Amino acid sequence: MTTATLRSAGSSEVHLENIQVGRQGYLQTSPEYAMKCLLAKHPLSIFQICPAYRGGEIGRRHQMEFQMLEWYRCGYSLAELMSDLQAMLKHVSAQMAEYNIQPIIRINERYSYRELFEKHLKVNPHSVDVTVLAGLVSPEITAHLDEHATLGDYLDAVFSDAIEPRLLAPTIVYDFPACQAALAETKQLKNGDLVSDRFELYVGGIEIANAYQELGDGQELIRRFASNNRQRQLSGKPIIEDDMELLAVIDDLPKCAGIALGIDRLTMALRGLEDIAAV
Amino acid sequence: MASYSTNEFKSGLKVMLEGDPCNIVENEFVKPGKGQAFNRVRLKNLKTGRVWERTFKSGESLEGADVMEADMEYLYADGEYWHFMKTDGSYEQLAADKAAVEDSLPWLKETDKVTVTLWDEVPIAVAPANFVELEVADTDPGLKGDTAQGGTKPATLSTGAVVKVPLFINIGEVIRVDTRTAEYQNRVKQ
Structure with a gap:
């Protein structure tokens, strides 16, 4: 299946810059909204490979246009989706072996977000405050964060400096902080931590894929959009109108798990490339 | 800008x-x-x-900074400024102060071609060519027959720069030097 890459509403995700096409709409930052609209009407597992666009993202690991593989499994838990991802990588690796390319080995590391913070930084990310977090890394790591920065921004900055570069072997990180739920469900763990039901795959120290136990609650989605836009307003970024097409059907979303995988980045990891432009 | x-x-x-x-x-x-x-x-x-x-x-x-590079020829120094002339046919002359030429002074020989960085039309840096040919002004006497051992000795060039040269190089000879590494390349037949 394919969906339109031009959409009337953009993504309100605070740190994503939408590329607007005149007054006609926005280039998708991911096919998530369009695919969820389909899922709400036809509860079938679906996938597609399509371009995704993110303004201003140019660097060794970023391109403003990149290829995304996104798929949804109806009825799946995140644990089942992890196995699904493992099977997919195994298949791709087998295909690549024919081209003498070092395949991705198994995903043999699985850590919760909290385990990684405790292992490398000796703090619990679900109870730590901003001051303590900023003290864990050198000042330039948080130099770009201003007075409007959130706890989530600090967690991201610290994670990317102190933890991400160590995730060289294929590693799944799960149970992210609740403030980083994006469009995932949140849940309370037995130990009391409130976490978002998400996981990410890292290979070679870079994020390759991002998965959610998908949120199907319209009221909660409206609250998250509003919270994003409040944060956007504080930082002087454009307000993004709610995606009404999605809100109209989101309560009908079947229980499902979904994942987005950057194909260019996976190729970088498989071929050991330093620059995404070389893919 | x-x-x-x-x-x-x-x-x-x-x-x-x-x-x-x-x-x-x-x-x-x-x-x-x-x-x-x-x-x-x-x-x-x-x-x-x-x-x-x-x-x-x-x-x-x-x-943005209005910075451009110009190919120029080094003319002379008057004690305070170093004078350069554009080689694009305009023969335009510009004077650079000590701060601009300081790093390239060891390699600057009159009539040599250089690249001058201009900021708002004022020279702020001078880069010598990658290779320059300079005369040896002073060095210990040459030791014939010692070439195989590949030994070196210091030599002072006409500009004042000091580089390591092979033992067979004598005063008055011209050598080719890599200005990026200050390394001797070869002897130049005059």
Whole structure:
């Protein structure tokens, strides 16, 4: 299946810059909204490979246009989706072996977000405050964060400096902080931590894929959009109108798990490339 | 002058930082997870040659710097200024102060071709050619037959620069030197 890459509403995700096409709409930052609209009407597992666009993202690991593989499994838990991802990588690796390319080995590391913070930084990310977090890394790591920065921004900055570069072997990180739920469900763990039901795959120290136990609650989605836009307003970024097409059907979303995988980045990891432009 | 946003930064772009013209050496876009993006930028201060590392919030911008490079010929020094002439046919002459020529003084010989960095039409840096030919003004006497051992000795050149040369080089001979590494290349037959 394919969906339109031009959409009337953009993504309100605070740190994503939408590329607007005149007054006609926005280039998708991911096919998530369009695919969820389909899922709400036809509860079938679906996938597609399509371009995704993110303004201003140019660097060794970023391109403003990149290829995304996104798929949804109806009825799946995140644990089942992890196995699904493992099977997919195994298949791709087998295909690549024919081209003498070092395949991705198994995903043999699985850590919760909290385990990684405790292992490398000796703090619990679900109870730590901003001051303590900023003290864990050198000042330039948080130099770009201003007075409007959130706890989530600090967690991201610290994670990317102190933890991400160590995730060289294929590693799944799960149970992210609740403030980083994006469009995932949140849940309370037995130990009391409130976490978002998400996981990410890292290979070679870079994020390759991002998965959610998908949120199907319209009221909660409206609250998250509003919270994003409040944060956007504080930082002087454009307000993004709610995606009404999605809100109209989101309560009908079947229980499902979904994942987005950057194909260019996976190729970088498989071929050991330093620059995404070389893919 | 136009201003440039972080997403227009690329190596070679000339911008103003803290009042000095700089050349962007490297620009790395960093986006931590879902967090706020920033750019880690290495810039070379074109006046001092020093390399700065700075972090900019993505979307921040810097003034462009009116910096260009001109091929020129070194004419003479008058004790205070060093005079250069454009080789583009205009014969335009410009004077550079000591700060601009300081780093290249050991390699500067009259009538040699150099590259001059101009900021708002004023010379701020002078780069000699990668290879220059200079006369040996002083060195210990040559030792014949010692060439196989590959030994070296210091030699003072006509400009005052001191480089290591093979033992067989004598005063008055002209040698070719790599100005980037200050290394002897070969003897030049006159």
